[in-house]
Amino acid sequence: MATRTIGIILNGATGRICSTQHLQNALVPIRDEGGLIVGDDRVVPRPVLVGRGADRLAEIAAAHGIADWTTDLDAVLADPAFSVMFDAGVTGHRGAVLGRAIAAGKHIYSEKPVAASVAEGLALLRAAEARGLKHGAVEDKLYLPGLQELARLARGGFFGRIIGFRLEFGWWVFDGVDEPCQRPSWNYQRAGGGGLILDMYPHWRYVLEGVVGRIGRVVSAASTATPVRVDERGQRYAVDVEDTSVTLIELESGACGTVLSSWATRVRRDDLFTFQVDGSKASAVAGLHRCWTQTNAQIPGTSHVNVATDIGADYRAAWDEVVRPGPHRNPYRIGWESFLRHLVAGSPIEADLAAGVRDIALAEACYRSMAEDKWVALDDVVQPSVRA
Numbered sequence: 001m002a003t004r005t006i007g008i009i010l011n012g013a014t015g016r017i018c019s020t021q022h023l024q025n026a027l028v029p030i031r032d033e034g035g036l037i038v039g040d041d042r043v044v045p046r047p048v049l050v051g052r053g054a055d056r057l058a059e060i061a062a063a064h065g066i067a068d069w070t071t072d073l074d075a076v077l078a079d080p081a082f083s084v085m086f087d088a089g090v091t092g093h094r095g096a097v098l099g100r101a102i103a104a105g106k107h108i109y110s111e112k113p114v115a116a117s118v119a120e121g122l123a124l125l126r127a128a129e130a131r132g133l134k135h136g137a138v139e140d141k142l143y144l145p146g147l148q149e150l151a152r153l154a155r156g157g158f159f160g161r162i163i164g165f166r167l168e169f170g171w172w173v174f175d176g177v178d179e180p181c182q183r184p185s186w187n188y189q190r191a192g193g194g195g196l197i198l199d200m201y202p203h204w205r206y207v208l209e210g211v212v213g214r215i216g217r218v219v220s221a222a223s224t225a226t227p228v229r230v231d232e233r234g235q236r237y238a239v240d241v242e243d244t245s246v247t248l249i250e251l252e253s254g255a256c257g258t259v260l261s262s263w264a265t266r267v268r269r270d271d272l273f274t275f276q277v278d279g280s281k282a283s284a285v286a287g288l289h290r291c292w293t294q295t296n297a298q299i300p301g302t303s304h305v306n307v308a309t310d311i312g313a314d315y316r317a318a319w320d321e322v323v324r325p326g327p328h329r330n331p332y333r334i335g336w337e338s339f340l341r342h343l344v345a346g347s348p349i350e351a352d353l354a355a356g357v358r359d360i361a362l363a364e365a366c367y368r369s370m371a372e373d374k375w376v377a378l379d380d381v382v383q384p385s386v387r388a
C-alpha cells in the first residue's frame, strides 16, 4: 500500500472551529491512525497552520506534533508542497481568501458560508471549475446522531406524507458587560461577515432539504435584541446585524414549517437545537444527539383545553426515544474523509461548492424577503446549474 501525503493549508488555524474540530478531532486523528485508506493508498494529511498570532500558532503546532506553521498566507499559497487550501478564517474574508487560493491553483475546502453572497460563491465555483480544481464545503450538522436518525426515519417513509416542521435553535449570548461574550465579536458586525442569518442559515438549508425536502420559498423577519456589545479587547461596539430571526418556509411539496433562531433566548427545550417533523402517520423530534418519535397510535386523546384546571398531562410521556448505539463519528471528520476521497479518487461528494452556494442562497433569500417585504423563491437567488 502506497502512502500519499496531501499538504493542506489550514487558514484560521488559531480559530475556535479550526483548532478543535478540524485539526484536533479530524486531521490529527486521521494522521495518527496512519492515514485514510482510499483504494490502494494511505492518504496522510500534512497540515500547515496559518493565522495571525505566531505564538498561538507555534503552541497549537507543538501540541499536535505539526512541523509547519506561518503567518504568511502568500508564502504557503506559492508552495507546491501544499495542494489544498482549507479556509476557517473569519467569514468576512472568505471570498477573497478562497479567490487567492484558486488563483494559486489550490483545491479548496471551506467552512460555511463559502462566500458572502450567491454571486460571489458562483464566481468562486466557476473559477475553481475552469482550473479543474476539486472543491468541497463543510456541511457537518446532518452527521450529528439526532439528525442522522431523523434523516433515516424520513428516508424510510416513517412519517407518511410530511405535513410540517419546526426548527428551533439558539441560546443566550452575553453582551460581554457582566459576563464574557461566548462568541467572537465579528459575529455581530457586518464588516466581519456577521449576522445570525448568514452564519446559521447555511446549515439550515442542507439540514432541511436533507430531511423534509426541497425548499420552495421563504419569508423572514429579524431583529437585534442586543444592540451594544463588548469585544475581546473590552471595547463597546454597536451591533449592526441581526441576532434573532423568524422564518416561514414553504417546501416544494407544499408543506410549511418555521425556523426560529436566536442568540437572545433562554433555553427551555430538549436541546440547543431541536427539529420536529410532523407527518400524516407519525412525528419525530431530534436534538443534536437524541431523537424521539410518536405515531398516531400513541397520540394521547386530546379533545379540548380545560380552562378550569391544569389536568397535569405529561405531553412528553407518549414519545419513544429512538436509540442508536454509539460511538458516533465526529461530523467534521466525516466531512474531511469525504473531501479527501473526492480529492484523491474522484469519489462523489455531496457537499461541494455548489451545495455551499445553495446554502448561502437560503440566507440570501431570507435577507431579500425582508428588504423587499415579500416571499422569495429559493431558486430565484440561485442559478439552475448549482441547484443541489
Ligand SMILES: NC(=O)c1ccc[n+]([C@@H]2O[C@H](COP(=O)([O-])OP(=O)(O)OC[C@H]3O[C@@H](n4cnc5c(N)ncnc54)[C@H](O)[C@@H]3O)[C@@H](O)[C@H]2O)c1
Pocket: 011, 012, 013, 014, 015, 016, 017, 018, 051, 052, 053, 088, 089, 090, 091, 111, 112, 113, 138, 140, 184, 186, 199
Ligand atoms: N461548521 C460549523 O458549525 C462552524 C462553527 C463555528 C464556526 N464556523 C465558521 O468557521 C469560521 C471561523 O469561525 P470561528 O468561530 O472559529 O472564528 P474565530 O474568530 O474563533 O477564528 C477565526 C480565525 O480568524 C482569525 N481572525 C479573527 N478576526 C480576524 C480579523 N479581523 N482579521 C483576520 N483574521 C481574524 C482568528 O485569529 C482565527 O484564526 C467562520 O466562517 C464560521 O462561520 C463554522
